[in-house]
Amino acid sequence: xxxxxxxxxxxxxxxxxxxxxxxxxxxxxxxxxxxxxxxxxxxxxxxxxxxxxxxxxxxxxxxxxxxxxxxxxxxxxxxxxxxxxxxxxxxxxxxxxxxxxxxxxxxxxxxxxxxxxxxxxxxxxxxxxxxxxxxxxxxxxxxxxxxxxxxxxxxxxxxxxxxxxxxxxxxxxxxxxxxxxxxxxxxxxxxxxxxxxxxxxxxxxxxxxxxxxxxxxxxxxxxxxxxxxxxxxxxxxxxxxxxxxxxxxxxxxx
Amino acid sequence: xxxxxxxxxxxxxxxxxxxxxxxxxxxxxxxxxxxxxxxxxxxxxxxxxxxxxxxxxxxxxxxxxxxxxxxxxxxxxxxxxxxxxxxxxxxxxxxxxxxxxxxxxxxxxxxxxxxxxxxxxxxxxxxxxxxxxxxxxxxxxxxxxxxxxxxxxxxxxxxxxxxxxxxxxxxxxxxxxxxxxxxxxxxxxxxxxxxxxxxxxxxxxxxxxxxxxxxxxx
Numbered sequence: 001x002x003x004x005x006x007x008x009x010x011x012x013x014x015x016x017x018x019x020x021x022x023x024x025x026x027x028x029x030x031x032x033x034x035x036x037x038x039x040x041x042x043x044x045x046x047x048x049x050x051x052x053x054x055x056x057x058x059x060x061x062x063x064x065x066x067x068x069x070x071x072x073x074x075x076x077x078x079x080x081x082x083x084x085x086x087x088x089x090x091x092x093x094x095x096x097x098x099x100x101x102x103x104x105x106x107x108x109x110x111x112x113x114x115x116x117x118x119x120x121x122x123x124x125x126x127x128x129x130x131x132x133x134x135x136x137x138x139x140x141x142x143x144x145x146x147x148x149x150x151x152x153x154x155x156x157x158x159x160x161x162x163x164x165x166x167x168x169x170x171x172x173x174x175x176x177x178x179x180x181x182x183x184x185x186x187x188x189x190x191x192x193x194x195x196x197x198x199x200x201x202x203x204x205x206x207x208x209x210x211x212x213x214x215x216x217x218x219x220x221x222x223x224x225x226x227x228x229x230x231x232x233x234x235x236x237x238x239x240x241x242x243x244x245x246x247x248x249x250x251x252x253x254x
Numbered sequence: 255x256x257x258x259x260x261x262x263x264x265x266x267x268x269x270x271x272x273x274x275x276x277x278x279x280x281x282x283x284x285x286x287x288x289x290x291x292x293x294x295x296x297x298x299x300x301x302x303x304x305x306x307x308x309x310x311x312x313x314x315x316x317x318x319x320x321x322x323x324x325x326x327x328x329x330x331x332x333x334x335x336x337x338x339x340x341x342x343x344x345x346x347x348x349x350x351x352x353x354x355x356x357x358x359x360x361x362x363x364x365x366x367x368x369x370x371x372x373x374x375x376x377x378x379x380x381x382x383x384x385x386x387x388x389x390x391x392x393x394x395x396x397x398x399x400x401x402x403x404x405x406x407x408x409x410x411x412x413x414x415x416x417x418x419x420x421x422x423x424x425x426x427x428x429x430x431x432x433x434x435x436x437x438x439x440x441x442x443x444x445x446x447x448x449x450x451x452x453x454x455x456x457x458x459x460x461x462x463x464x465x466x467x468x469x470x471x472x
Contacts, residue, residue: 103353118337118382121382126326151393162388163382165385166369166386
């Protein structure tokens with residue numbers, strides 16, 4: 001394949017559906033070989049779609065909350081492709097879009113969010129650094145406008161997504177001497193999670209579209225994916241510790 | 255009546271003393287914030303002893319969270335203690351404060367060192383927690399505005415969070431514009447007191463660095 005990620009090997013967590021699948025498709029379209037890491041077999045559907053378009057992809061069953069699973073996914077990428085250049089930690093709790101009052105947050109809900117987003121990021125970083133260091137690679141985490149400005153509906157999601165920005169900034173400082181960049185992307189994307197949030201609150205879609213200057217949510221593959229491709233590629237080597245908002249102008253305070 | 259978590263030592267104690275300097279009545283607590291039940295018990299005991307709370311300051315930090323170590327060498331148990339346990343404590347504190355303050359409204363202030371804004375090599379787990387706390391504060395501010403509760407963050411340099419800790423490397427290109435490092439009691443506590451007092455009633459979801467101008471957020 002030709003393209004800005006030709007010859008790059010990219011592992012994406014949570015790429016079985018939604019935003020992760022769209023990002024995987026965009027990276028494959030840009031020429032990357034993809035390791036789809038997902039806990040369920042819907043990862044094979046992402047692989048099939050990439051292969052149907054002439055790209056290269058493989059699936060590893062990977063629950064990001066389990067260190068051995070993440071190590072296994074990194075090993076699978078190295079077995080298949082010989083190396084790993086980019087890790088994108090996109091996985092998020094299946095309860096991410098479940099509205100909750102802070103008063104009602106219990107241990108189980110907290111653990112759902114923290115284990116996938118935060119423990120998962122920790123596992124990805126630990127498992128991938130030897131590969132990324134050898135390749136002067138890229139580590140990208142998915143945050144959210146909720147992680148930047150808080151969220152009245154999703155306070156726990158907001159907390160862990162904000163935490164991932166702290167993670168990216170600090171890890172960027174830690175890994176800069178190795179030539180590895182660490183960045184966050186803050187997407188506002190049309191995803192199954194957003195669709196379910198719309199179903200629970202029918203007023204959400206028109207309200208959101210009013211406050212997004214571009215007037216719509218981003219398409220994962222064609223509007224969010226290209227920003228990930230850019231940060232994953234050679235031309236973004238001097239960008240680190242940043243949050244790139246890909247949100248139709250929702251957040252402009254920086 | 256202001257409740258200060260982590261008020262028995264370190265920055266919590268300094269802030270408690272500084273709030274008293276500012277003529278607040280302070281109850282400094284040092285109890286267990288590891289579970290929601292234990293945290294609510296700490297708050298209930300304080301309220302029963304001192305009367306209804308007007309403000310809560312979450313200054314607690316586990317000194318272990320300030321240990322500097324490359325992330326790739328960090329054990330999973332240490333990740334949990336330095337990062338996720340600090341977030342759980344903040345969540346429990348917010349929940350207990352939300353409950354105590356709901357009837358009359360009130361003020362919640364979280365102490366979130368500036369490494370949340372700048373990042374810090376060696377302190378990835380704690381910096382992750384602190385940036386998460388800032389987002390938690392904003393979300394709480396959005397949910398609880400209608401109850402008359404404001405939620406804000408005060409950000410000192412991370413060295414103030416524990417005694418005898420060196421500043422992380424690579425952050426300060428210059429000396430602080432105000433010429434010296436801040437003192438928790440004399441410099442940080444008055445800003446906490448301001449946020450807990452009447453004139454700040456329309457400020458919520460904000461983070462105010464109190465570091466002599468070292469970090470100037472965009």
